[in-house]
Structures are given as C-alpha cells and as structure tokens.
Amino acid sequence: MLDRPLDCSFEQPRAVPPVSGLGLYAQSSRYFGIGWRYRYLFCVVAVCILAIGSAVVLSLKTSFMAAATVVVTAPVSDPLQPPSQTSRTLEDDELPTQAALIASRDVAALVLKELPPVPPKKAHDWRHALCSHGFKFGCNTGTETTSNSAGEIDRQIDGLLASVTVEPLPNSRVISVSVKADNGERAAALANSFVTNYQKLALTQQRIDLQREAEWLDSRTAELRQRWLEAERGASAYNVKHGLVNTSGGSPLVEHQISDMAASLGEAQTRYAAAQAQVSALKSAMQTGDPQTMLSLGQQPLVTAAATELMQAETSRAQKAGSFGPKHPDVLALDQQIALARTNLSVAIRRALMSINGELVAAKANVDQLNADLDRLQVQAGKQSGPQAEYRTLDQESQSARSVYEAFLDRAKQLTDRVALLQPPVMFVSHAAVPASATFPNRQKLMIGVFVVALVGGVSAIVLRAAFSSGFVDIDEVRGFCGLPLLGIFPRLRGERKLSPSSLVREHPFALTSEAARELGAQLTLASNYRSGETRIVAITSALPEDGKMTLAAWLASSAIEAGETTLVIDADFGRNAGNPKNRHGNTKGFSDVLEGEVAARNVIVRNDSWGGDFMTAGTPRGYMFDRTEISQIQDLFRDLSRSYQLIVVVAPPLGVVAGGLTLAAIADQTIFVCRWGRTSREVVSACVERLRLYGARLAGFVVTGTEPKSFNLLCGAHLTRKESRLIAQRRQA
Template sequence: MNIQTERGRSTAPDWTMSMFVGQRDDVIRSLGHIKRRWRLVLAILVAVVLATTFIVLQMPPRYTAEAKILVDPRSARFLEEQTPTMPGMLVDRESIESEIQIITSRQLAARLVDRLNLIEIPEFNAELATPSFINVAAWTAQARAYLERTFGIGGDTEVETGIDPDARIRSKVIDAFSKNLSAVREGQSRVITVSMTAKNPVRAAEIANAVSEYYLVDHLDNKLAQRRRTSKWLEQRLAELKTAVAASERAVEDYRRATGLFETQDDFGRVQRLDTQQLTKTNSELIDARADRTHLEAKLREAEASRSRGQEDVPEVISSNVVAQLRAQETRATQRVADLQSDYGPRHPRLIAAENELVEIRTNIKKEIARIIAGMRNEVARARARESALETAVKQFERKTADQNSRQIRLNELAREAEANQQILEQFMSQTKQIAARQALQEPDSRIIAYAEPPVTPSWPKKQLILLVAALGALMLGSALVLFLERVNSAVRTESDVEEATGLRVVGVIPSMGRRRSGASLTRAIVKHPSSHFAEAMRSVHTSLLMDPSGTPPKSILITSAYPGEGKSTVAACFARAVADQGLRVAIIDADLRRPQIAKIFGLGDKPGLSDLLLRQASLQDVLHAEKGATLCVIPSGSKKSAPANLLAGDGLSSLFAKLSEHFDLIVVDTPPVLVVSDALLVCRHVDSTAMIVRWNDTGREDVLKGVRQLREVGANIRGIILNVVKMRDYAGYSYSKPNAYMRAYSRYYRS
C-alpha cells in the first residue's frame, strides 16, 4: 500500500525503499568482492580458456549434410474422405511428427547400417577407431578388447546374458548412427530436413541421401503392403457382408410371412399393412353409420313431435304417395259432405254415408302416418344395429393392429439391420473398386526436393561459441568462488561487522603503511608528517575516545587486542605521540610484561620501568622517560619477571595511576592480548576506558566477541574498536556503496 502524504501524493513505504537500497548495496558489495579478487577470477578464466582451447584443437572436425523431403498429400487425395475402414492421410503437425519418428526410427537405422556396411567404418564402430587424447569411447573399447583377449575379463558377461558379440557391436553401431542422424520440420511447412553428421563431408552427404531415398522406398513398400492387406481384408469383408445382407433380408421376409405383416398400396400410392387398411376402412364405415343413425333418430323425433302436436308436416309424410292420394280423397269427400249438407238435412242417408266415408278416409290417413313413423323406427333400429356391429369390428381390428404393431417393431429392427448391411456392402464395394483402380498407380506421399551436398565448413566444433561459453563459465565459476570465499571468511572488515558482532562502535580506522614500516618509524612519521592520513587517523581515534556521553573525558585509556600481532603496541605508541603533538601531556605505560614493545619503539633499551616500580626497586622519577618536548613520557615494561600477573594484581597500579593523573592529561596503557593472558583483565579495572585493536580482514568476529565478552565480565568500560592495518581501497569497497568515489575524494583530500 502507498501512504498518502499531506499534499495528497502517494509515496512508497520506507521498507520498500530500504529493501531496494539493500538489494542495490548487496549487488554493489558483491561486485566489489569480485573486483578485489580479480586476480583469482582472471587466473581461473585464463586456465579454463587455455584448457578449452587445447581440447577444441584436439577435436576432429565433423560435417553435417542436409537433405530435404517434402511430404506431399496430393497423391493421396482419393483418401481424403474419411471412412471407418481406411482413414485419410491428413498432413498436419501430428502426421509430420510421425514421419520424423519413422525417419529416425531404430528399425530404419538398422537396415541402413547393414545396407551401407557401416560396421566396417571406425567412425561408427568405436572398437575399430584409433584412440586419441579426447576419444574416451575409443580408449574404453580398446581397453575392454585388450582385457578380453589377454585376461578374459569382461567376456563372460555377454555369454551369461546370451548376447552375441557381433549383435552387440551391431547394436552399438546402430546407436552411433542414430546419434548422428536427425530430422526436423522446417517451420510450419511440410518439409522435413534430414541431417547427418560425420567426420567425412562426402560420407555425410551420401548417408543423408541414402536415408532420404530409403525412407521413400520403405514408405512406398509399406504403402503397397498396406493396400494389399486392405484389399484382402475388404474382399473378406465383402463376402461376409454379402452373406449378412442375404441372411438379414431372408430374416425380414420369414418374419413378415410368419406374422402376416403384409403391405399393399392404397389409391394414393401409400404403403400400408392390410390390418391397418381394414381398420381404417371399418372405422370410416363406423363414422358413416353413426351419422346415419343420428340423422334417422332426429327425423324420428321430429315426426313423433309433429304427430303429438296433431301436425302432419313431416317430410316423409308429405312425400308419401299414399298419404297424398288419401289427402285428395279427403278433400273430395269433404267437398261432397259440404254439398250434401246444403241440400239435405243432417239425417239424410246420403249425407250420413258421405260423412262416414270422410271419417274412414281420415282414419286411413292416420294409419298410413303411423305406418310411416313405424318404418322410421325400424330404420333407426337397423342403423343402431349396424353401428354396434361396426364398433365391434373396429375393436377387433384395433386389438389385431396393436398385436401387429408390436410385431412390427421387431420387423423394423430386422429391416434396419438389413438396410445397414446393404449400405455397408455398397460402401465397401465402392472402396474396393477405388483401391483396385489405384493399384496400378503407386506413388509415394513424399518426395526429395533437395539432395544433400558435401558441406564445405565443419559444423562441429563451433570453436568461437565453445570458447565464449567456456569464458563465460569461467567468469561465473571465478565469481562464485570469490563470493564463496568472502562468505566463509569471518574476518572483521567493516564497521557493520563490528557492530553486529559486539554491539560496539568503531572509534578509528588506521590505514596500512606497509609491512616494512616499524613502530618506531611510524611514530617518527607522525612528527615529520603531521598532515598525513596516518597522523589524521590517530587524531581521529583520540577525538572518538575523548568523546564521552557523560561529558567527562577519560584520563586513562587501555589499549589491547584479542591476539598477538594485531599492532596494539604500535597503535598505542603512535596514538600517544599524536596526542602529545597536540600540546597535551601524555604518559604511555607498557603493561605488557611478557613481550614488551614500547621501549623498542621509543629506543629506550633496558631502562627501568613498570615492573621495577611495582617491585619498589625504582621510583616513579626513575621509570618516567621523557621524549623530546617533554609532553610525552614513557614508562617501559622494565626488567622481565617470572610472574607478571602477580605484579599487576597488586595495589601498585592504583597508586601509580593516581599520581600520574595529577601531572598528565592522558595516560595510555599497552597490555597483552586478552585471549592469550589475563593481564589486560587485571589492568582494565584501574583505567577509565578501554579500546580494542582489531587487525582488519584478519581477526575473526568470534575472536573479537570473546575478547569483548571477557573485558565486560570484569567491568571494563569499552569505548570502542580500532580497526588497524586497513587497506583503504579494499575497505572502501566493503564499506561504501561507491568505493571509487570515496577513494578519489580520500586521495584528493590528503594530497592537498
């Protein structure tokens, strides 16, 4: 996440920046390590390049010849239509890869080895090759053959495993041939590049061409064999299919005859079963019968209703000839009765006879109407009987049709099986004719578009590339070795090393002045060259040691180290000289009673010193030896004693420091190494502060920590660590992100 600033802009978190800076510093520090040990990296680079050059010059040149094959699908167009029996050759990525596997197959390689007699060529048969300096395989084969001939060693293995020696040699030759043969696809095209690598360029071209040609011949042979196998299989399959088609058709007819599922065509040409036709026809008749019955019942109901109303307007009555004649008679009889009533009285015989005739005619009309209605009832009854009979017939036909439908399912299955067999038979017959037509035209699906020619330049070894890779590998190896050595080196080199190991700060960095410079010459150099970087380093140590957080500068400073040889005595003497040159009164005490160096540095010889004072064999005035200017006084170690620790453990040191503090501004004490003897632990209790000398890039962190821990255990006030004999250029590389800039500023400042 970004943290919003007061102005509304986002800034990266502190940890992100610190991580980036840390990574950058790690990279710069690693480059500095490599730069400091550039001689080691250069030595490894030169050694590897020389060795690689020698090996490359010993390598025999190898030549690679290339032939190109085009996988052409045009000759296989008749197979483009996919069928279940013989799928088409689709030239896609998988097909090209398959052809590459065929070209590089072991089977094809074995045939070519036998055909070209490569077993007799030493290049492929390692047992025939002449051993060279770098031909390990030839040396191994020759050694194995010699052991087998001389001592019989290694010969039983082949017998035990049942492998014939000639077969073993042939297998190795095939392996060597396959190793030098390769085939790759050219981009996304259908072109395959066949490459052969050999020591002889002519042989490489001949083998590449032989591989290409043999691949085409082998491909054509396989194609012919495949077509023969396909034709034979199709013929067998055709015979089986013909038998299956005949059997399936016969099964259909037998089942149709057994179940009665016969079919006919209607007037519209539609094919239907007989039972279905009968059901359809009967159902149609039933529909007509129901319509007739309904119509007759309606007419009957109308006639009966008219009769009940006394009306005779029913169509059947009106259309009846008998009723019409009776109506005519009724009309005439009615007219006659009317005429007689006007002429005669009601009892006249003629009138009575005429009325009786009219009544009889009307009676006959009613009887005729009743007869007509009775006839209508009979027609309705017949219609109902016919309808019932047709319903019974329809139900019977429906049951029969249902039974036939269940049988029709099986019949349909048999018919579909027969139809499928017939289609497969027709398809196979068509393919058989196509293959037979193509048998005379046998063309390979591939062709050679470029024959291999003997190469002019060798393909191996690529000397420049090998030397470049070797140089890069040597640089990486040298850099890794340098970083490993830097990682396993636990010597103190930077201020951060001191702080991480001890928690103390570095109060001074003393530059190296050369191995031949003695302590005496260095003390004199401070006087002669007060502006030198060595003198400035001593004054910087003085300033750092006198800076106290409590505000009270120390009056006495003890200087010690973890081990001998770290330059503590020289630093103590030069430090005292540098402080004295600033006008302060300084006294330096050599408390190293075992291996004293202060007297030697200041040229005091065997003059009395600290041991004589502590044994009360000399006074303070006797052991104080003033230097030029009287601002520096030296108390040497004095005569050597057998028990220095006993002398330092007494109360004499306390009184000595008390007296010296009255006359001197600073007391410098040189003691033995902390990890060697305990003298420094005895003296540190009488001084105000302690400083430890650490030889740069020599003293280990654990040793420094042990020395500091021992001083702290006795209550010493350790003010800091002084790095001594520091190579400033290397120190800058360890301590600064821009060492070159630091060294330029450092040198420019002290030259001025």
C-alpha cells in the first residue's frame, strides 16, 4: 500500500480543436468569466471614475458662445480712375488677412475699452479680517497694483483673444466671428463689438493714409507750382531782355509779321494784276469799237450801260430801216440817238481808263512798299534765331513744370473726392444673437462620455489585474499546469452554507459541491486501480494556509462514507491550530502526540458529527522536521490504521510555509494539490510541485477552491433542478 508506485500518470488528453462557433462561444464565456470574477474591482473602478467624472462635469464652468457673420466687401470702383485700374479681384490671402486683423490686439484693446470685463469679487482673507478688526499688522502695507496696469491689460487682452475664434468659411467671402463668454448677452456684445471696432479702426486707418497722402501731395504741389512760376518768369524775362516779343502761342512776333506781310503782298499783287487786266480790256474795246466786247467789262457799270444802250439803238434802227427804208424819220431819229450813244460810250471809256490808271498806280506803289517791308522783317528774323531757340527751351521747361503741377493738382482733388467713397473692409451679414442655452458644457454628452470612460476604465482595470496577476485567473490555465490534471473545481460557499462547510455534502447530497466531491473520489479510486479490501492514503496539501484543505478533506470523506467506505481524516497541519489555547496546555491530544508516543492512536480518534466520519486532530504544536525514526513511525501508524479504514485522508501543512508536508506527501499513495482561486501564484505552485516531485510524491492533480459557482459547469455538467433533486432523494429513500 505504502510502497506501490502510482499506476496512472494523470496526463491530460490532447484537446480536440473546437468548432469555430463553439470556440468563439468558449472564448466569450472565458472572458466573461474573468470579468465576473473581478466584478467588484470593475464596480469600484467604474464607480470611482463615474463619481469623479460626474463631479468634474458638474463643476465645469458654463460658457456661452455667440457668432457674428461678416463678408469681405468688394472695392468700390473709383469713377475718377481709368477703367483698367478700377477692376480688382479678391486675392487668395484676403480672407485670412482680414480674419487675422479682426482678431488683432488693437481691436481687442478697443473692445475691452468699450466692454470692460466684470471685476471679480474680492475675497476677504484673514489679513483683511484682522485689519478690519483693528489689528494693524494684518493690513497690507505694500502698494497695490492698479487694475489698469500694462500687465493687467495685457492679461485681459490675452484672455479675450483666447475666447475669440475668427474663421473664414471655405469657398466664400464670409468670415465667422465666434466669442465665448460667461453669459449670452456678453458673448453677443463682444462678437458684434469686435466687428464694429475693426470697421472703425479700418476706416480711421484709411483716413489717416489718405490724409498723409494728401499732405504729401499738397507740399509737392506747392513745390511744383513754385517751380512753374519761376520757369514762367525766367522765360518772360529772357523774352524781354532779347526783345523777342513772343506771342502767346510761343512763336516770335517777327514770324507773325512776315506771315501777315506776305499775305498783304499777295493781295496787293492780285489787285495790281487785276487793274492791269482791266486797262488792257478797255483799250482793246476802244480800238475795236465793238459794244459787244465792252459788255464783258462787268467791273465798269457805266461803260456796260452805255454799250448796252448803243446796241439797243443799233438793233432798232436795223429793224426800222429794213421795214421803212433809210430815209424814214424814225430811222433818222435812231441815227441821231446812235451817234449820241457812241459819244456817251467814248466818254465813259475815258473816265474808266482814268479811274483804273489811278488804282494801277496805287497798287504798284503798295506792292513795292510791301516787298521792302518783307525784306526788312526777314533780315530781323535772321538775327533772332539763336535767342529764339533758347527762349523756346525755357518755354518748354515752363510748360513741363505746369503740366506736372496740374497733374498733382488733379490727384489732390481726386483724394479729396475719394473720402466720400471710403468703406470698411468687412460688412455685417448677421449680427450675433444672444444664445438661448449654454454652449459648454454639454452635460448630457459629457455624462455619456464619463459613463463610457467608466466602463472602459473598469474593463481596463480587469485586464490589467488579469495581466499582472501572479495567480490563476482562468480555469484553462490550471489545466495541464506542470503536467498535472485538474481533478475538481469547488466554489466559494455563501449564505447559510458558510456556517457548516464540512457538513455540506452530508446535508445536501444532491448539491453540485457534493457531486464534485463524489467525482473527485471516483477519479482518485480509478487512478489508483483500487481493489476491494485495500486502503488508500490520500494527502491534501497546498502552497499557502487557508486554501480549504480541511474542508476538501471533509467533503472527500463524506463522499467516501456515502459510498460505504470507512474513512479517517488526520489533521497534520500543526501550525493551523497553534493559536488554540487547549493545544498549548496539552488538553487536546492528536497526531503529534501519537508520534511522540504519549498516547495511542485509538485514543485520539474522535467521531466528527459534521461529515459523520472519524477524525484525528493535529495535537500539540511542534516543528515539522521528521527524522528517519518518525518517518518509520508514521508509516507504521498508517499500516495500523489501514486495518480499520479503507480511506485515510491526511491534511498536510502548506508547502509554501513549512517543509513538513513534503514528507507526508511522499508517504501517501496519492497527493492532491489545492490551489486557492485568485490567491495562489503560479510561481509558488510551480515551486511546490517541483519540490513534491523531488521528494517522490505521487501527484494526482490539482483541485481549485474558492471559484465562482458557475465554474461547476466546467467539470460537473449542468445544474440539477429542484424537481430532479427531489425525485432523486425520493428514490434513494425508497
């Protein structure tokens, strides 16, 4: 019994890869199980984050935001400028430039002057209280800094600009001016004030620029006027000095005189030639005596009238003579009349010749005089060519100075007229309205965010706790750990079951805990190839104290008693009862006293009513160093007890505290290693298992205690319903 090797290696069978759907469900169940295991940590972290976040959200200062919309105005066409200069498109950098100018410090300073910030309430500190009660040492003796100091104004401007957002809207000429303030009225007033003050500042700057340009033009125009007048005076003085007597057109008087004299000479020569032609015509007419020729002398009316009268008289005589003959009295009368007409014609021709000869002589004298004067003027003009060229240069300089002066004078007039065309660079599209509700904080959304952060924080705490936990956080981690199988999973006991945990299997035979205990006993029986009549010695040990070894021993003993086996539980954990006063005075004898030979084993075995089996206490506390003699005594004791009991359960001390449990585990037929869920670290378990193997202990596997109730499903199947439990109880009683 004590010397046979372990017949089963307890190696886990190779796991069959699960179906994808079942694998996903298993993974989800695993993660949910981990979360449920640390639900208190999740709740604590989530509630703390929720409380802190709610406090922060509720303590946030409310603010209101108002927005004004402006548009960048197009430049007004100047009617005084040429059409090519009046057309100008909006540049790409115009909107950002205007936005930056609206949010400038100069505009902010004007806004603060118009809408000064509300002064904060002065806090009454202990110094002020002492000073008000007559304690002079509490009064501030230093000079207080006035609120209108440069540093305070700069801080106010910085704070105001931090609450202003000026943003050009894409693909448009519109700019949005948003201001955040403590109340809606002030936010709207600040937004509108930024725009209006920028308009005033821009118009003032435009007027200053025009005024500066106008002043420069005035000074320059005065200089150009003085220059023009000096050039005019210089040209006039040079004209007078050299006797050029130039006309208003700039040409000299001699040239005008020569031109007039040449025109007069031409007219005189024309008159002289006409007079000569008339004289020649009259002389020719007198020589021929033909009155028909004299009719062409239209310039001599008397001659023409006399010639006409003569022709009429000759025509009448010719008609009379043809009709009545030459001797007819009428013909004779007409002959006398013709003679008289010839006489008158001769007299008229003589008078005309005398008149034309006088005109011919006068015209000849005029022509000679004009030729003489023309020669004199040409000589005079030849003498004035050099000074005249110099005068023309001076006159051109005077005209150039005058044209420049007139151009500057026109520009000055245009600037004066352009003042009426000034307009601000931006215009209101819509004024800022008072917001109906606070813009910040949106407590509803923030509370939703805090709730989400609380959930994420709780999950993160669980993930961190599981990632950095030294103990087992998942049942799958225990399976096959150090090459040992998982024999059983036992949950924490709650409610009334905590009053008597050892009697749970006996009082509740159909509970899941009872079923797990029976299954553990069956696994141990099958693993040892148990034959009827043989005694099994099972050692239960753990890494740390209070891992549930005694409770597990009681459940295992109860399940064996229920199966009809005689069972003894030996408490070999001397340190667990070291604080009991009865043990210190030796009033209670047990396993240690049997080893010392002070009492027989039969005398210290008592009946335990909780699970209905025999029990041997630990006895007087002692050290755990077992020598060879004591090991032989323990083996002899187990041989003696095996004659009376079919199952002996030894509760060994924790291996992580003392080494005495290694000896008991090496003597036992089977050793169960108990792990407290979420408490025993992997490193400690690995070290303890390695030491047990070094001592030659026959390790049966792991038993996990203190898990969640739903962990039963991993080994024990589904929960039994009340009807099923009642039916099984009735059948067993029958």
